Amino acid sequence: MSETLKETVGEVCRSVEFDRSRMIDVVREVQKRYGNVSGEAMELIARELKTHRVEVESVVSFYAFLSEMRQGKVVIRLCNDVIDRMHGADRVLAAFEEELGIRVGETTPDGEITLTTTACIGMSDQAPAALINDVVVNHLSSDLAREIVWELKQHGNPALLVKNLGDGNNASELVSAMVKNNIRHRGAVILSRAATGQGLETALAMTPAEVIRNVKTARLRGRGGAGFPTGMKWEFTRAGSAAERVIVCNADEGEPGTFKDRVILTECPDLMFEGMTIGAYAIGASLGIVYLRAEYAYLKRFLESVLDRRRSEGVLGRGICGLEGFDFDIRIQMGAGAYICGEETALLSSCEGVRGDPKNRPPFPAQKGYLGLPTSVNNVETLCCVARIMEHGPGWFTALGSEQSAGTKLLSISGDCKRSGVYELPLGIPLRELLKLAGAEDAQAIQVGGPSGQMVGPDAFDRTICYDDLSTGGSIMVFGPKRKILEVVDAFLEFFVEESCGYCTPCRVGNVLLKKAVAKLISGKGSQKDLAYLQSLAETVKKTSRCGLGQTSPNPVLSTLENFRSVYEEVLVAGEAGLQHDFELSRAVSQAARIAGRTSAHLHP
Numbered sequence: 345m346s347e348t349l350k351e352t353v354g355e356v357c358r359s360v361e362f363d364r365s366r367m368i369d370v371v372r373e374v375q376k377r378y379g380n381v382s383g384e385a386m387e388l389i390a391r392e393l394k395t396h397r398v399e400v401e402s403v404v405s406f407y408a409f410l411s412e413m414r415q416g417k418v419v420i421r422l423c424n425d426v427i428d429r430m431h432g433a434d435r436v437l438a439a440f441e442e443e444l445g446i447r448v449g450e451t452t453p454d455g456e457i458t459l460t461t462t463a464c465i466g467m468s469d470q471a472p473a474a475l476i477n478d479v480v481v482n483h484l485s486s487d488l489a490r491e492i493v494w495e496l497k498q499h500g501n502p503a504l505l506v507k508n509l510g511d512g513n514n515a516s517e518l519v520s521a522m523v524k525n526n527i528r529h530r531g532a533v534i535l536s537r538a539a540t541g542q543g544l545e546t547a548l549a550m551t552p553a554e555v556i557r558n559v560k561t562a563r564l565r566g567r568g569g570a571g572f573p574t575g576m577k578w579e580f581t582r583a584g585s586a587a588e589r590v591i592v593c594n595a596d597e598g599e600p601g602t603f604k605d606r607v608i609l610t611e612c613p614d615l616m617f618e619g620m621t622i623g624a625y626a627i628g629a630s631l632g633i634v635y636l637r638a639e640y641a642y643l644k645r646f647l648e649s650v651l652d653r654r655r656s657e658g659v660l661g662r663g664i665c666g667l668e669g670f671d672f673d674i675r676i677q678m679g680a681g682a683y684i685c686g687e688e689t690a691l692l693s694s695c696e697g698v699r700g701d702p703k704n705r706p707p708f709p710a711q712k713g714y715l716g717l718p719t720s721v722n723n724v725e726t727l728c729c730v731a732r733i734m735e736h737g738p739g740w741f742t743a744l745g746s747e748q749s750a751g752t753k754l755l756s757i758s759g760d761c762k763r764s765g766v767y768e769l770p771l772g773i774p775l776r777e778l779l780k781l782a783g784a785e786d787a788q789a790i791q792v793g794g795p796s797g798q799m800v801g802p803d804a805f806d807r808t809i810c811y812d813d814l815s816t817g818g819s820i821m822v823f824g825p826k827r828k829i830l831e832v833v834d835a836f837l838e839f840f841v842e843e844s845c846g847y848c849t850p851c852r853v854g855n856v857l858l859k860k861a862v863a864k865l866i867s868g869k870g871s872q873k874d875l876a877y878l879q880s881l882a883e884t885v886k887k888t889s890r891c892g893l894g895q896t897s898p899n900p901v902l903s904t905l906e907n908f909r910s911v912y913e914e915v916l917v918a919g920e921a922g923l924q925h926d927f928e929l930s931r932a933v934s935q936a937a938r939i940a941g942r943t944s945a946h947l948h949p
Contacts, residue, residue, distance in 0.1 A: 350388055352377060357392035364393045365715065367403055367697030368680055371410055380414040399698070406699040406845075408462060408681030409638045416451045416458035418496055421475040422484075424461040425468070425600045426835040427758050427821060432485065433472040437461065439489035457496060463683060463839055464600035465639040468758035468821075469526045469765050476502040478641040480523050513610050518646040525607050529781065531752040531768030532744060533732045534612060534725060541614065541659070543734035547622045548665050552582065555626040559730060562738035563750040568594055568686075568723030569793065569817030570892075574730065577720055580710035582627045584718025589629040592714060592721045593620055594691055596637045598683040599794035600839060601819035604754035605724040607766050609636075609643050612728060613650045617674060619727030621660065622734055624672040627720055632674035635691050638681045647676060683843035687892050688721040690845070701845055702891035725754055725818070746772025749810035753818070757782045760824030775814060776805040784822040789829060789908065794819035795836035796896035798903035799829070829911045833900045834862050840897035851894030854885035858901055865915050875912055879905055 356373045360366035370389055371381050378385070386400040393400075404410045420440060424433055437448065440459055444452055451458040467473035470482035479502040481492065492505060509515035510523045527535060547555050560575030581589055593616065597605040608616060620632045636644060651674055654660040662671045682700045684690045689703035692714050713719025722730075729751060733741045742750040749771035755778065758764045762783025769778065775792075779785055791799045792809070793816035800807070800814070807813050823832060837859040846852045861878045864870050882898035882905075889895050905912065933944045 346384065349378070349382075349385060353385060353388040353392060357389065362393060363697075364395055365695070365697040367393065367395075367400070368407075368678065368694060371400065371404055372678060372680055375410050378414070379417065380411050382412065382414075386412075402699050403697070406682065407638075407679075410680050414451075414455070416456050418456060418500060418502060419458045419460065419475075419477060420492075421460055421462040421465070423463070423465045423467065423471065423473050423475075425464040425839065426832055427464075427468040427601060428471040428473065429835065430759065430827070431471040435486050436472050436474075436484045436489045439486040440493065443490050443493035456500060457493075462639075462681065463843065464598065464602070466597055466603040466606045466637070467523070468601050468603055468756065470524055471758070475639060476505060479503055479505060480521055480642060481505055482522060482524070513646065516646060518649055519610070519643060521642050523606075523610075523642075525611060526765030527607060527611075528757075528763055528765040529767040529769060531754075531770070533741070533752045533768065534608065534615070534728050534754055535766075535768045536732075540735065541618060543731040544618050544621055544659060545665060547625055547734045548667050548670070552626045552628065555622065555734070556582070558738050559626070559733060562729075562733045562741040564726065564729055564733060564741070565749070565811055566723055567725035567729065567753065567817070569599070569796075569815075571811045571815060574722065574726055577710060577722070578623065578627050580708070581718045581720040584711055586717050588631070588717050589627050590714045590717050590719040591620055591623045591627060591629045591632045592688075592691070592695065592719055593632070593634040593724060593727055594686065594688065594721055595640070595724050596635050596679055596686045596691060597640075597724070598637060598686045599796065599817055599819050600836075601758055601791070601794050601821045602756045602817060603758075604756045604766050604818045606640060606643075608724050608728060608754070609640060609647065613647055614654070615728045615731050616724055617650065617654060617660070619722075619730040620674060621664065621672060622730050623720060623722060623727060625664075625670060627718075629720075630672055632672060633695055633714070634674060634676045635679060635685070635695060636676050637679045637685075641678060644676060644678065651676075682845075683839075684845045684891075684893055690891070691721065692719065699845075701847055702893075704890075723817075745770050746808065746810050748772075748812045753809060753816075755809070755816070755820050756818045757784075757820045757822065759822035760784060760787065760827065761822045769809070771810045772808050774806055774808050775800070778809065778820070779805065779822070782820075782822065784824075786825060787822050788825045788827065789823040789832075791819070791821035791823070791832070792816050794821070795839055796893075796899055798899055799832075799907060800903070801907050804907070829904055829908050830862060830866050830915065833904055834859065834866060836900040837862060837897070840893065844893060844897070845891075848888075848890040848894060850885045850888040851890070851897065854881060854889070854894070855897050857881055858885065858898060862901065865912065868915060868917060870912075870916050872916060875905070875916075 374381050381404045389400050390397045472484040473482040506522050512525050514521045514523045556575050556578050564574045565571040664670045677695050685694045685700040690700040694700040709719045745751045752768050753771050755767045792814045841855045844851045882901040886898045
């Protein structure tokens with residue numbers, strides 16, 4: 345074994361105190377230094393962390409940003425979600441391939457540059473976009489792609505591609521990103537400029553039970569998409585039968601078309617950390633973990649600096665705000681590229697240093713979560729709401745929303761609209777009013793809640809954005825009159841096929857079959873019975889899948905069958921009863937003809 349590799353692995357494992365649960369940190373660092381995690385490295389990591397080689401390999405093979413095969417010193421990851429494609433990502437990809445002389449998934453002969461594609465990187469408001477190592481490059485074009493390749497061949501340093509800095513903290517020395525915040529509408533809760541930090545002091549003057557009661561009175565529900573009552577989750581976690589508890593912030597914003605947490609992490613990290621600290625006090629936690637998606641690695645140094653400052657200010661660490669016995673600290677756990685880790689039990693698996701496989705429930709995380717401890721997993725936006733509720737009171741918060749849904753909601757709007765960006769608006773706002781604000785009055789379809797949500801047409805534009813009507817974790821995708829709905833459905837299914845963890849058959853196989861059925865319709869070979877098959881298959885996948893990914897992946901099919909039935913009817917072909925329109929005799933007997941060594945007598949009598 346290479347002595348240099350051995351020393352490096354030993355050093356990296358030592359930096360995490362040989363903690364087996366920090367496996368993701370170890371393999372990420374090895375990948376960063378060597379361009380891959382080789383079989384030799386896996387053996388060394390397994391030995392240092394006192395585990396088995398297969399456990400290390402299972403992690404490396406699971407996450408998109410890790411690889412056993414050596415990658416280039418520079419890895420170009422072009423975002424290929426539906427919004428980026430709408431803005432020309434396919435042309436950008438063609439330009440990259442031409443200039444580099446390679447195809448997607450390949451590395452240049454000199455071993456310097458690898459080209460690949462990836463799902464949503466949280467930049468749908470500035471598409472097409474790519475990650476070049478950890479550097480975000482936005483508003484790409486074919487010409488710009490060619491310039492980027494030329495520059496990388498000259499200096500090989502992605503950081504030098506940043507020519508113009510974005511607004512706000514994107515321009516800080518610790519971020520130095522060209523990312524734009526695109527804040528279009530500031531509300532009273534999250535994006536208000538009047539952050540004071542008063543919420544934590546107010547909370548610490550109460551008992552933990554009183555803090556939880558305030559959150560319950562405010563009727564705060566999870567802002568990540570599921571909408572579970574936050575106060576109830578905290579109550580369950582505090583009641584967990586263990587001496588230690590954990591609070592986890594889910595910053596794995598992987599739902600395509602969502603980027604509102606990116607803005608919070610950039611401009612409001614203190615509010616988020618304050619909410620985490622209040623939550624820790626309420627449930628009795630001493631450890632907090634922020635699970636930060638790999639695509640937002642460019643923000644890690646900045647977030648670490650905010651944590652360091654909060655420790656120096658006495659609002660994090662031992663004896664917070666002078667309260668003896670309240671010791672709480674936060675660490676940032678990086679992800680490694682896996683949409684499934686947005687699901688809370690898969691996220692906890694990843695935090696524990698294993699594949700991001702969802703866990704069976706029960707037990708629920710509040711009972712048995714991170715390393716078996718009672719754990720509350722809360723979204724970035726949810727925790728910010730907590731800090732504001734404690735600062736202004738639950739009555740103030742409930743007055744901002746609708747009767748059924750309290751407070752405001754951050755919405756990420758992208759696609760065919762004049763003003764893509766982040767909007768903080770009161771829950772209960774009609775969809776039509778939202779589209780007017782974004783300059784999307786001519787939309788033919790809106791995808792609410794990302795691919796796992798639902799697609800609605802103009803007849804539903806008077807419905808409202810709230811938990812009891814059109815619920816969303818934040819994603820609002822706009823599709824104009826020229827877009828082909830079935831192609832959008834096909835793109836969403838492609839995403840789910842790629843992102844399925846593969847654990848259960850309904851999701852692993854069912855999504856592939858759904859995509860094949862939609863492709864058949866698009867090709868003009870579908871019949872009425874195919875629609876019945878599609879409906880039945882989608883319902884089966886939804887009912888029998890193990891976790892939230894498979895339970896929502898059929899939604900693009902189910903919602904469009906319900907709301908855009910005519911789109912399906914238009915591509916059906918008429919024919920004699922019983923005939924299969926996609927059946928070709930020559931293709932069906934071709935394999936047999938090759939085996940027999942002669943042509944079919946039926947085709948050539």
